[in-house]
Amino acid sequence: MTENKMMIDIGSDEVLSRVQSYQQGGYRLVQMCCVREPAGNVPADHLELHYTFGRDYEMVDLKFSIPPGAAIESITQIYPCAFLYENEIHDLYGVSIQGINIDFQGNFYKMAAAHPFNPDIEPGQAQKEK
Template identity: 40%
Template sequence: MNMEINMINVPDVPNIGAKMKSGGYRLVVITCTPVSEGYVVTYSFDKDYKLQHYRISVQDGVKIPSIGPSYGGAFVYENEIHDLYGFTFEGMTLDFKGTFIKTSIPYPFKKKEQTAPTVTVVNKEAKE
Protein backbone atom coordinates (compact mmCIF):
# COMPACT_ATOMS: atom_id res chain seq x y z
CA MET A 1 0.00 0.00 0.00
CA ASN A 2 1.53 3.29 -1.09
CA MET A 3 1.63 5.63 1.88
CA GLU A 4 3.78 8.26 0.22
CA ILE A 5 1.94 11.55 0.46
CA ASN A 6 2.80 14.59 -1.67
CA MET A 7 2.26 17.94 0.02
CA ILE A 8 0.82 20.61 -2.27
CA ASN A 9 -0.44 24.18 -1.82
CA VAL A 10 -4.13 24.99 -1.58
CA PRO A 11 -4.31 26.91 -4.91
CA ASP A 12 -2.78 23.90 -6.72
CA VAL A 13 -5.73 21.59 -5.92
CA PRO A 14 -7.67 22.15 -9.18
CA ASN A 15 -4.49 21.66 -11.25
CA ILE A 16 -3.75 18.38 -9.48
CA GLY A 17 -7.35 17.28 -10.11
CA ALA A 18 -7.02 18.07 -13.81
CA LYS A 19 -3.60 16.38 -14.00
CA MET A 20 -4.84 13.20 -12.35
CA LYS A 21 -7.94 13.06 -14.52
CA SER A 22 -5.91 13.43 -17.71
CA GLY A 23 -3.54 10.76 -16.37
CA GLY A 24 -6.45 8.29 -16.14
CA TYR A 25 -6.67 8.26 -12.34
CA ARG A 26 -9.92 7.72 -10.49
CA LEU A 27 -10.80 9.67 -7.34
CA VAL A 28 -10.98 7.25 -4.41
CA VAL A 29 -11.56 9.50 -1.41
CA ILE A 30 -10.97 12.94 0.08
CA THR A 31 -10.12 12.75 3.78
CA CYS A 32 -9.98 15.56 6.32
CA THR A 33 -7.84 15.00 9.41
CA PRO A 34 -7.28 17.31 12.38
CA VAL A 35 -3.58 17.74 13.20
CA SER A 36 -1.81 19.70 15.92
CA GLU A 37 -1.95 22.89 13.86
CA GLY A 38 -5.15 23.01 11.87
CA TYR A 39 -6.18 20.23 9.51
CA VAL A 40 -4.89 18.30 6.54
CA VAL A 41 -7.05 17.35 3.57
CA THR A 42 -5.81 14.34 1.60
CA TYR A 43 -6.86 13.55 -1.98
CA SER A 44 -6.38 9.87 -2.89
CA PHE A 45 -6.42 8.72 -6.51
CA ASP A 46 -6.10 5.24 -7.98
CA LYS A 47 -4.80 3.85 -11.22
CA ASP A 48 -4.18 0.13 -11.76
CA TYR A 49 -4.84 -0.41 -8.02
CA LYS A 50 -2.00 1.90 -6.98
CA LEU A 51 -2.92 4.79 -4.73
CA GLN A 52 -1.47 8.26 -5.16
CA HIS A 53 -2.05 10.80 -2.39
CA TYR A 54 -1.88 14.61 -2.41
CA ARG A 55 -2.28 16.61 0.76
CA ILE A 56 -2.95 20.23 1.66
CA SER A 57 -2.55 21.83 5.07
CA VAL A 58 -5.38 24.17 6.01
CA GLN A 59 -6.44 26.37 8.90
CA ASP A 60 -9.98 27.23 9.97
CA GLY A 61 -11.64 29.62 7.54
CA VAL A 62 -9.50 28.73 4.53
CA LYS A 63 -11.54 28.33 1.34
CA ILE A 64 -10.51 25.28 -0.65
CA PRO A 65 -10.97 25.16 -4.42
CA SER A 66 -13.12 22.22 -5.52
CA ILE A 67 -11.90 19.48 -7.85
CA GLY A 68 -15.50 19.13 -9.08
CA PRO A 69 -14.65 20.43 -12.58
CA SER A 70 -12.37 17.40 -13.01
CA TYR A 71 -14.23 14.83 -10.89
CA GLY A 72 -18.00 15.35 -10.82
CA GLY A 73 -18.37 12.85 -7.98
CA ALA A 74 -16.15 14.87 -5.63
CA PHE A 75 -19.18 16.76 -4.36
CA VAL A 76 -20.05 14.00 -1.88
CA TYR A 77 -16.66 14.28 -0.13
CA GLU A 78 -16.50 18.09 -0.32
CA ASN A 79 -20.01 18.59 1.05
CA GLU A 80 -19.33 16.01 3.74
CA ILE A 81 -16.12 17.75 4.84
CA HIS A 82 -18.01 21.04 4.85
CA ASP A 83 -20.82 19.63 6.99
CA LEU A 84 -18.58 17.77 9.44
CA TYR A 85 -15.53 20.05 9.66
CA GLY A 86 -16.80 23.43 8.48
CA PHE A 87 -14.53 24.02 5.48
CA THR A 88 -15.88 25.83 2.43
CA PHE A 89 -15.13 24.44 -1.03
CA GLU A 90 -15.35 26.91 -3.89
CA GLY A 91 -16.81 25.82 -7.23
CA MET A 92 -18.45 22.53 -6.17
CA THR A 93 -20.55 20.82 -8.86
CA LEU A 94 -23.38 20.48 -6.34
CA ASP A 95 -23.35 22.70 -3.26
CA PHE A 96 -25.76 21.64 -0.53
CA LYS A 97 -24.89 24.70 1.55
CA GLY A 98 -24.57 22.69 4.72
CA THR A 99 -27.54 20.37 4.30
CA PHE A 100 -25.91 17.25 2.81
CA ILE A 101 -25.40 15.58 6.17
CA LYS A 102 -27.94 16.73 8.67
CA THR A 103 -26.33 16.90 12.10
CA SER A 104 -27.83 17.99 15.40
CA ILE A 105 -24.87 20.29 16.07
CA PRO A 106 -23.01 22.21 13.38
CA TYR A 107 -19.62 20.85 12.27
CA PRO A 108 -19.43 18.01 14.85
CA PHE A 109 -15.90 16.89 13.87
CA LYS A 110 -14.39 20.37 14.07
CA LYS A 111 -11.67 20.66 16.69
CA LYS A 112 -13.09 21.82 19.96
CA GLU A 113 -11.86 25.19 21.14
CA GLN A 114 -9.44 25.11 24.06
CA THR A 115 -11.58 25.10 27.19
CA ALA A 116 -10.87 27.68 29.86
CA PRO A 117 -8.89 26.28 32.81
CA THR A 118 -11.13 25.61 35.79
CA VAL A 119 -8.50 26.84 38.25
CA THR A 120 -6.57 30.03 37.68
CA VAL A 121 -3.04 29.71 39.02
CA VAL A 122 -1.80 32.97 40.48
CA ASN A 123 1.94 33.07 40.99
CA LYS A 124 3.56 34.31 44.18
CA GLU A 125 4.80 37.66 42.84
CA ALA A 126 1.40 38.56 41.48
CA LYS A 127 -0.13 37.79 44.88
CA GLU A 128 2.20 40.20 46.60
Protein backbone atom coordinates in the same frame (compact mmCIF):
# COMPACT_ATOMS: atom_id res chain seq x y z
CA MET B 1 2.12 -6.71 0.21
CA THR B 2 2.70 -5.71 -3.37
CA GLU B 3 0.70 -2.56 -2.87
CA ASN B 4 1.93 0.53 -4.64
CA LYS B 5 0.87 3.57 -2.68
CA MET B 6 2.40 6.90 -1.80
CA MET B 7 1.57 10.06 0.07
CA ILE B 8 2.71 13.37 -1.39
CA ASP B 9 2.81 16.69 0.48
CA ILE B 10 1.81 19.57 -1.74
CA GLY B 11 1.09 23.27 -1.28
CA SER B 12 -2.53 24.37 -1.20
CA ASP B 13 -2.01 26.58 -4.28
CA GLU B 14 -1.06 23.74 -6.61
CA VAL B 15 -4.01 21.50 -5.78
CA LEU B 16 -6.15 22.19 -8.84
CA SER B 17 -3.28 21.83 -11.32
CA ARG B 18 -2.19 18.58 -9.68
CA VAL B 19 -5.72 17.18 -9.69
CA GLN B 20 -6.08 18.18 -13.33
CA SER B 21 -2.93 16.33 -14.24
CA TYR B 22 -4.12 13.18 -12.45
CA GLN B 23 -7.41 13.35 -14.27
CA GLN B 24 -5.59 13.58 -17.60
CA GLY B 25 -3.35 10.71 -16.53
CA GLY B 26 -6.35 8.39 -16.25
CA TYR B 27 -6.56 8.33 -12.49
CA ARG B 28 -9.90 8.13 -10.74
CA LEU B 29 -10.92 9.74 -7.50
CA VAL B 30 -10.72 7.29 -4.63
CA GLN B 31 -11.55 9.45 -1.67
CA MET B 32 -11.21 12.87 -0.06
CA CYS B 33 -11.05 13.49 3.65
CA CYS B 34 -10.15 16.08 6.21
CA VAL B 35 -8.00 15.66 9.33
CA ARG B 36 -7.26 17.89 12.27
CA GLU B 37 -3.84 18.20 13.93
CA PRO B 38 -1.64 18.16 10.84
CA ALA B 39 1.80 16.64 11.17
CA GLY B 40 5.14 18.34 10.57
CA ASN B 41 5.78 22.04 11.05
CA VAL B 42 2.27 23.13 10.11
CA PRO B 43 0.52 25.19 12.82
CA ALA B 44 -1.76 23.05 14.97
CA ASP B 45 -4.94 24.95 14.12
CA HIS B 46 -4.62 24.16 10.42
CA LEU B 47 -6.71 21.48 8.76
CA GLU B 48 -5.16 18.81 6.60
CA LEU B 49 -6.92 17.56 3.49
CA HIS B 50 -6.26 14.30 1.72
CA TYR B 51 -7.22 13.78 -1.90
CA THR B 52 -6.63 10.21 -2.98
CA PHE B 53 -6.44 9.01 -6.57
CA GLY B 54 -6.06 5.56 -7.99
CA ARG B 55 -5.13 3.96 -11.28
CA ASP B 56 -5.19 0.18 -11.53
CA TYR B 57 -3.67 -0.94 -8.25
CA GLU B 58 -1.68 2.22 -7.70
CA MET B 59 -2.80 4.76 -5.11
CA VAL B 60 -1.61 8.35 -4.71
CA ASP B 61 -2.58 10.51 -1.77
CA LEU B 62 -2.20 14.28 -2.07
CA LYS B 63 -1.89 15.95 1.30
CA PHE B 64 -2.09 19.67 1.91
CA SER B 65 -3.04 21.93 4.77
CA ILE B 66 -5.20 25.00 4.91
CA PRO B 67 -5.44 27.72 7.58
CA PRO B 68 -8.64 27.82 9.65
CA GLY B 69 -11.46 29.68 7.97
CA ALA B 70 -9.89 29.47 4.52
CA ALA B 71 -12.04 28.65 1.54
CA ILE B 72 -10.95 26.13 -1.06
CA GLU B 73 -11.93 25.58 -4.67
CA SER B 74 -14.09 22.63 -5.52
CA ILE B 75 -12.67 19.95 -7.81
CA THR B 76 -16.10 18.92 -9.10
CA GLN B 77 -15.29 20.63 -12.43
CA ILE B 78 -12.58 18.01 -12.87
CA TYR B 79 -14.13 15.05 -11.02
CA PRO B 80 -17.96 15.42 -10.92
CA CYS B 81 -18.25 12.57 -8.42
CA ALA B 82 -16.32 14.59 -5.81
CA PHE B 83 -19.45 16.42 -4.68
CA LEU B 84 -20.28 13.84 -2.00
CA TYR B 85 -16.85 14.11 -0.40
CA GLU B 86 -16.81 17.89 -0.58
CA ASN B 87 -20.22 18.22 1.02
CA GLU B 88 -19.10 15.82 3.71
CA ILE B 89 -15.95 17.84 4.45
CA HIS B 90 -18.01 21.01 4.59
CA ASP B 91 -20.59 19.53 6.94
CA LEU B 92 -18.21 17.82 9.32
CA TYR B 93 -15.35 20.29 9.44
CA GLY B 94 -16.87 23.59 8.34
CA VAL B 95 -14.44 24.09 5.47
CA SER B 96 -16.13 26.29 2.92
CA ILE B 97 -15.75 24.89 -0.56
CA GLN B 98 -16.63 27.08 -3.52
CA GLY B 99 -18.29 25.93 -6.71
CA ILE B 100 -19.55 22.44 -5.88
CA ASN B 101 -21.77 21.15 -8.68
CA ILE B 102 -24.41 19.78 -6.28
CA ASP B 103 -24.14 21.90 -3.14
CA PHE B 104 -26.27 20.72 -0.25
CA GLN B 105 -25.55 24.00 1.63
CA GLY B 106 -24.74 22.25 4.88
CA ASN B 107 -27.69 19.85 4.72
CA PHE B 108 -25.85 16.80 3.49
CA TYR B 109 -25.84 15.22 6.93
CA LYS B 110 -28.84 16.05 9.07
CA MET B 111 -27.12 16.60 12.40
CA ALA B 112 -27.86 18.43 15.63
CA ALA B 113 -24.50 20.23 15.70
CA ALA B 114 -23.22 22.22 12.75
CA HIS B 115 -19.61 21.05 12.52
CA PRO B 116 -19.26 18.18 14.97
CA PHE B 117 -15.78 17.06 13.91
CA ASN B 118 -14.22 20.50 14.26
CA PRO B 119 -14.67 21.97 17.74
CA ASP B 120 -12.44 24.93 16.77
CA ILE B 121 -15.40 26.52 15.04
CA GLU B 122 -17.87 27.96 17.52
CA PRO B 123 -21.39 26.66 16.91
CA GLY B 124 -22.52 30.30 16.73
CA GLN B 125 -20.29 31.20 13.82
CA ALA B 126 -21.20 28.09 11.89
CA GLN B 127 -21.94 28.91 8.30
CA LYS B 128 -24.99 26.74 7.78
CA GLU B 129 -26.00 28.88 4.82
CA LYS B 130 -22.77 29.89 3.22
